[in-house]
Amino acid sequence: MLNAVPLPAVLTLAAALFCIGLFGALSRRNLIGVLMGVELMLNAVNVNLVAFWRYFEPRYITGQTFAIFIIAVAAAEAAVGLAMVIAVYRHYATVNADEVDQLRG
Amino acid sequence: MTASPFEIEIPRGRVIEVQRDDTRVRWGGGLLRGMAVVWKHWKESFKLNRSYSQIHGTFTIEYPEEQPRIPEAYRNMPILLYDDETGHELCTSCFQCERICPPQVIHMTQAKDPATGKPVPAVAEFIIEYDACMSCGFCAEVCPFDAIKMDHEFELSTDDHTRLTVHKEQLLRPISYYAKIAPTMWAEVRESALKKLQGNVRRRPDVIGLAPQLTEKIAARRAELAAQAVQAAQAAAAAPAAPAAAPAEGRKLTPEEKAAKLAAIRAAKTAQAGESATPAEAAPAPPSPAPAGEAAPSADKAAKLAAIRAANAAKKAAAGEAPATLPVAPADGMAGDTPADAPPAAPPADKAARLAAIRAANAAKKQQSGDGS
Amino acid sequence: MEVVVQMVFGLIALFILVAAAMVVSVRNVIHSALWLIACFFGVGALYLLLEAEFLAVVQVLVYVGAVSVLILFAIMLTRQISGEGVRQLTSRWPVVLVVTVLLFATVMTPTLINQQWNVPPAPPLGTPEPIAGPAELGRGFVNEFLIQFQVVGVLLTVALIGAIVIAFEERARRRKVLTLAEELELKRLRERTTQTETPEPVEAEPVARETRPASEG
């Protein structure tokens, strides 16, 4: 792996994944679609971390540890975010991000 | 938190009312108890259970290999019975079953005497539509002659729908068959059924009422009848009044029989006249006198029957007055008893029959006069 | 051997990118979520290729097993299930597209112009295997990263409780349909009130509130 695939290739992949996720997060109308975009971005970050761990410091676990932290945070984010989506849906009867435009509950 | 379970003794046993919302800690013990019950069922299921008094064990009857033990009172589809010895059907076509049948799947035609065109207590055709029969058993219950009974046979499935319209030939079973599948139930009714059959057989001319599939029985009966006809012809030839009653038709009625019949008819007519004379009496017929005795030789049978019929008619006419029936009863008894006591194929039988008929007619007349006074 | 690894990497990369592109472009939200799962799988495979075995398993466990299921659940609970035919992108999506492409370009341009990555030379043969086992990770969690580990634990607990608090709804409010028994009771009450000839029309709700408990006894 180290010899066959250069690190830039992996990082390019991560960057592309991040940009796609960003596009999704910004342009989706559906709140859940936005969340999915965010998940993609988090995954891209994880790929980056693991790639750097593997290519630079395979004898230290820091890279993997942080990847695991990010996964945990992503799980928490998904849980809270989806709970909020459901709460919003219950209140506005829509999951369209553009129609949810009031701060007052 | 909760009261102790409520208990009460009732005749069937003890009832314990369990409160479902029991919040006492049970540590899962209830679950284990449930599992223990199932375990016991599993363990015991390797034993065969055929007694039905136990709740454990395998009840399954592996049907095609193992036939189910059918209880005697099991009822599936109605069948007709016939007597093993004589081949006579028990059915008299009284139409009781046809009337009571809830889905109305029983159809029958009464047999008629081809000579006189009069109905005979026998059935010509009997049809049950098994496909619509609901196995209620009303027909068997209502039958006064125990002629229709419920079968235990249940493998009736067929791809031919028309086969489920069952005719008399397929419906008929010998009495011995029924006695086999339901011994105690048959033993209860055996006596009266056979007695009634005797009475009916006497009123069946020719081979009417014989189970149609018993060809050898019919042939034997025909031969017997022919032999009797010959015998009667000889007797008639011996008698002086022979030419008066020539057996012109193909029927094998002996002149004696004819005479007896005539007398009987006359008696009946007088009886009817008496009846019409007293229109007030519309009382139901009293129980008919039991025609006892074993099968008499049929030479005098018709005569006897005629006598009985006459007596019956007379009695019917007499039903209104209680004292008037008294003289009739002995006459009836004599009419019934005399031939029964007579040895079979005895020459004086004819005479006795005629005597009975005349006596019956007399009784009827007396009755009439009694009415008139 | 290297060619095989390159081919595998290429396939995985293609798969990830196509799946990700489908996630953001497909109209049907459910399909989008399914593509997201595919994308997670691709990333897991990439981890395997990067010899992060434990992480790959965790990726499958958490993302595929939990997060994506949660997303599917949320989609199905919000009722507009398929959303086919509905426009899924906002009207400003071309702008967003331009922005993201520009971002990608800014990230990639230095890479493409001068590959000045401080990549160490490939390790010679006989170098020790990378550390990726659960035991080492666990040791890291209770030694070096103890504080972070605790914080993540607290975060997860808070997220759990928060999600419940946000999405919770009073049971009484949730049931908007009366049961049959309740409706019967209501009807009976209404009949009774009309028989006594109350002048004003009786509304359902106040009457229903006065009702005896129907379910007890």
Place this chain on the structure above:
Amino acid sequence: MYDMLTALINGALGWGWPEWALNLLSYILIVTIVLVVAPLQMLFFTYYERRVIARMQDRVGPNRVGPEGIWQPIADGVKMFTKEDIVPQAADRIVHFLAPCVVVAPTVLMFAVVPWGPGMVPVDLPTGLLFFFAISSISAVGLMMAGWASNNKFSLLGAMRAVAQMVSYEIPAVLSLIAIVIIVGSLSINEIIAYQAGLIISNRDLPGVPDLGLGWFVFTPVGFVAFVAFFIAALAEGERTPFDIPEADSEIVAGYMTEYSGMKFGLFYLAQYVLNFLLCAITAIIFFGGWQGPGVGWLYAQGITPANPNGNGLFNVLAGILGVFYFLLKTYIFFFVMVWLRGAFPRLRIDQLMDFGWKFLIPWTLANLFSAALWVAFTRWGPAEGMLITVGWSPVLRWLAAFVVTLAINLGVYLWLTRVYAASQAERRRAELEELSAAA
């Protein structure tokens, strides 16, 4: 299995072959064996379940096809194959088609880490246990796909129920296994099995115990609690009867399988029974020693192992046969218990299921986790780890202390939890009644 096969192939084909060819060949063989064995287990399990449940209900069960009906599953399979495959018109065709595959694939993948006998594991992953559970959670996605793609409300309801149930019961299942993982100190399934050598007491906890292959975890308080909790969770994961809410046929036809027919339905069926087999197998492996049993360890020690390359191959085969026998025996006994539970208990309601999972099993397994930590502390830790009480104790005393302490904790927590749980359930019922009367 791998070492045996490599040895066999080496013996049969000589040493002239390159290593990668031998590896490839042996892996292909192993995969073939696994792919043949998995559906066979499913076939056997359908027959086995029907016979056993019939006995429990005082019936006989299928006994027509073949002697005692053992070809019944094959007849069922033929029926399944010849049925028409119906796809509803309003269904999402692609997802509808993919769902059975997504459900079946993970269950077959899970076989990769299941050891059948000594040295007979297809892949000995260092994260085997985690792999097992990670993969098993994928099938939830397949269920969701099936439920949604069918475009049928019953399917959707069934899928939602199935997924909610699987996701919630994965937590107690994994928590109860983590207790064992703490004691063993490894996620490798082979390690867990190797730990369970001994006689009632594992000879890793108490060195010097003779190895009869009976040092199972279920004999320890921690292991017993973990076993009960895990088995209950496994019932829910495998959608066995007390928890068969997702396919409750009296409520929602057949759940997510409603709109499937023919072989697609058969695949769901296959996945379900294979999953049940695997759950029984993993229960047997983790808590009952897997292939451990009297004689296996001794036999295997005589055979060719990495530690003993000069052994006799015959002993490998004997140990393998005995090990597989023990393993399958335990697995089938657990499946019997599953059927037994099915015969005994009625289906739970979905809220009862959730309450039980979240309010009873999870606290219970968490307490058990604490007990497991104490167990490790008492049996293994010295002053270096800060465990000063046990300094100078003999191993037997330490083991006894661990046993008594964990037993006391687990029993106390259990009794306390049952009381609290029962009280909360009663309170909940009361609240429901009140609410109902308030609404009426």
